[in-house]
Amino acid sequence: MTTTSSSTGSLKVGLIGHTGNIGSALLPRLLDAHRAGQIELLILHREGSDLSKIPSTIEKRIIQLDEHGREINRAAVDGVEILISTVADPALASQTYLLDALHEADSHKKTLKTFIHSDFGVSWTPEEIRRIPKLKDLVPVKANLVNRAKDLGVPITDIRIGLLDSFFFSLKFLGTDAKSNKIELFRGALHNPIRLTTLDYLSRSVLRLITEETEALDGRTIHVFDKSPTGQELVDALTAIHGSEPAIVEYTEARFDQNSKTTETISAISTGLKFKWGENSWGEGEVYSGHGHDGESLEEIIKRYL
Numbered sequence: 001m002t003t004t005s006s007s008t009g010s011l012k013v014g015l016i017g018h019t020g021n022i023g024s025a026l027l028p029r030l031l032d033a034h035r036a037g038q039i040e041l042l043i044l045h046r047e048g049s050d051l052s053k054i055p056s057t058i059e060k061r062i063i064q065l066d067e068h069g070r071e072i073n074r075a076a077v078d079g080v081e082i083l084i085s086t087v088a089d090p091a092l093a094s095q096t097y098l099l100d101a102l103h104e105a106d107s108h109k110k111t112l113k114t115f116i117h118s119d120f121g122v123s124w125t126p127e128e129i130r131r132i133p134k135l136k137d138l139v140p141v142k143a144n145l146v147n148r149a150k151d152l153g154v155p156i157t158d159i160r161i162g163l164l165d166s167f168f169f170s171l172k173f174l175g176t177d178a179k180s181n182k183i184e185l186f187r188g189a190l191h192n193p194i195r196l197t198t199l200d201y202l203s204r205s206v207l208r209l210i211t212e213e214t215e216a217l218d219g220r221t222i223h224v225f226d227k228s229p230t231g232q233e234l235v236d237a238l239t240a241i242h243g244s245e246p247a248i249v250e251y252t253e254a255r256f257d258q259n260s261k262t263t264e265t266i267s268a269i270s271t272g273l274k275f276k277w278g279e280n281s282w283g284e285g286e287v288y289s290g291h292g293h294d295g296e297s298l299e300e301i302i303k304r305y306l
């Protein structure tokens with residue numbers, strides 16, 4: 001069900017982080033929805049953000065996610081019905097200033113349907129965090145934010161996406177390299193699915209969720225991914241594309257043990273995702289998959305990265 005703002009007739013959607021990996025992918029679809037009158041898009045940005053891709057017809061509001069930004073942030077979130085944050089990892093904790101602003105602004109007006117915070121990750125288990133201690137840099141930050149929102153009574157939604165397809169096929173985040181026809185597998189990955197999300201599918205899904213399930217988003221953890229191939233399905237797709245089987249490299253237990261001790265967050269995430277794929281431990285939760293997707297096949301996606 002869609003709820004509309006009484007002043008404009010459209011759902012007021014605020015986007016933070018429009019220049020980033022995730023935010024820049026959401027932006028064009030939200031702009032299209034704005035032009036179509038489906039939503040009223042507001043861009044919330046910090047002073048100095050690049051606004052060159054934002055049309056002059058779109059309202060822009062400044063945010064300042066620190067202890068001096070209280071009044072600015074309160075004005076920025078005023079009247080917003082859906083707030084989407086895609087801020088970078090180093091700024092995750094500072095979203096607490098947004099919660100304060102939403103709490104203060106919304107305690108007067110009850111307009112907010114939900115705050116989609118900057119998650120866009122996976123559901124980590126306590127076992128994974130124990131085995132890969134550097135995950136503690138990231139996972140508790142996101143969890144603490146959700147707990148704080150609940151304490152304040154601010155509606156909040158987690159959207160989890162597995163791994164972006166570009167990270168998997170092009171950035172070789174899990175060791176697989178589509179271009180050089182190589183796949184890296186850990187434990188049961190040959191038979192287990194890896195959750196991959198294209199930015200097109202993510203933006204389509206976010207728009208559908210906020211416009212079709214506006215009133216029902218609070219408190220949900222929604223897993224959004226459009227492809228979940230097993231290692232074997234990836235081998236088959238790469239074989240079909242290259243005309244020869246990919247080199248299959250085993251990611252050994254010794255490498256896993258070594259990489260689990262990493263002191264870098266990115267490496268911890270990559271090691272953790274290898275574990276998830278190898279153990280098929282994507283966790284419980286609501287899967288939002290395949291809704292109205294007429295997108296690319298797995299082979300078409302891979303071909304984009306050759």
Ligand SMILES: NC(=O)c1ccc[n+]([C@@H]2O[C@H](COP(=O)([O-])OP(=O)(O)OC[C@H]3O[C@@H](n4cnc5c(N)ncnc54)[C@H](OP(=O)(O)O)[C@@H]3O)[C@@H](O)[C@H]2O)c1
Pocket residue numbers: 016017018019020021022023045046048049050063065086087088089090091094118119120121122161162163164167
């Ligand atoms: N699952 C996956 O494969 C995957 C991949 C990538 C990211 N993620 C997750 O997605 C989320 C977004 O990551 P991303 O890679 O899109 O981030 P990013 O590309 O680093 O984007 C950063 C955005 O955050 C904004 N920002 C940074 N610090 C800010 C601050 N203090 N106040 C306000 N805005 C600030 C930047 O604004 P300016 O324009 O002002 O610089 C920029 O628009 C994170 O939670 C990350 O963990 C998941």
